[in-house]
Amino acid sequence: FKGKTPFITFVLGGPGSGKGTQCEKIVENFGFTHLSAGDLLRREITSNTEYGAEILDTIKEGKIVPSEVTVKLIRKEMESSDNYKFLIDGFPRSEENRIAFERITEAEPDIVLFFDCPEEEMVKRVLNRNQGRVDDNIDTIRKRLKIFESLNLPVVNYYSKRGKLYKINAVGTADEIFEQVRPVFAAHEE
Ligand code: UP5
Ligand code: MG
Known part of the structure; x- marks a missing residue:
């Protein structure tokens, strides 16, 4: 990380809440x-790796891939990057995910957006x-929402207690939402 301590942001929110869209804006601006x-x-699915088939089945069911698999993929990307500021989008989805990340990377997020x-x-x-995602059909969306509702809240509460959580109202245009996001990062710039 260019000798710097990594600066980690977790980006949480339900399916379609706009995580990816807002991440693009954060990348451009910060x-x-x-x-x-x-x-x-x-x-992993498209490159047919060891876990590809298992991951595909899990995503089609809207379930959560084993933490070890996801954390290893994230860690590998962080280690091969020459940046030190990371947005980790759509993770951790559960307390188990969160605990595995902290154990394996020995790191914690600085900011958590919800x-x-x-x-x-x-x-x-x-x-x-309409981007052809295997999980963008009404049946799988219902399953994704159910799992999100049951597992996300404890993660959000955990970071809220630690004073790291920034809850953003995700209704409005993407630009309107970014105007709530911007000050969070502006306040953390050196
Ligand atoms: N859009 C965005 N902002 C808008 C706005 N303000 N107004 C109107 N439209 C807006 O946005 C979704 C769509 O809405 C886009 O068309 C966008 O233009 C429009 P997007 O920014 O893509 O939302 P996002 O929150 O990123 O939605 P996504 O569907 O990617 O969220 P999920 O959390 O469902 O998907 P993710 O890719 O993170 O995970 C998929 C699956 O992978 C999971 O269900 C799970 O099976 C698996 N997974 C794990 O197992 N573990 C993990 O750690 C991560 C994923
Ligand atoms: Mg996304």
Whole structure:
């Protein structure tokens, strides 16, 4: 990391809450490296690696891939980057994910963003996306939402207690939402 301590942001929020969209804006404005856990997993599927088939089955069911697999992919990307500022998008999805990350990387996030979005809005956005994702169909979306609802809250509460959580109202245009995100990073710039 160029000899610097890594600066880590976790980006949380339900399916279609706008994590990826806002991450692009944070990258442009604040020079972070964007690591989408979902994209890293989808890359394993297309490159037919050891875990590819298992990951595909898990994503189709909207379930969570074993923590070890995801954490190793994230860690590898961090280690091969020459940046030290990372946005980790769509992870940790559960307390188990969070604990595995802390154990394996011996690191903790500096900032945790949580994009709070009503379900109907998330469903509408995901169904409109049309990028051919195997999980962007109504059946899988329902499953993704259910798992998100049951496992995300403890993670959010954990970081809230540690004073690291920034809850963002994810309704509005992408630009309007970014105006809530910008000050979080502006306050942390050296
Ligand atoms: N859009 C964005 N912002 C908008 C706005 N303000 N107004 C109107 N439209 C807006 O946005 C979704 C769509 O909405 C886009 O078309 C966008 O243009 C529009 P996007 O920014 O893509 O939302 P995002 O929150 O990134 O939605 P995504 O579907 O990627 O979230 P998920 O959390 O569901 O997906 P992810 O890729 O993170 O994970 C997929 C699956 O991988 C999981 O279900 C799980 O099975 C697996 N996974 C793991 O097992 N472990 C992990 O750690 C990560 C993933
Ligand atoms: Mg995404």
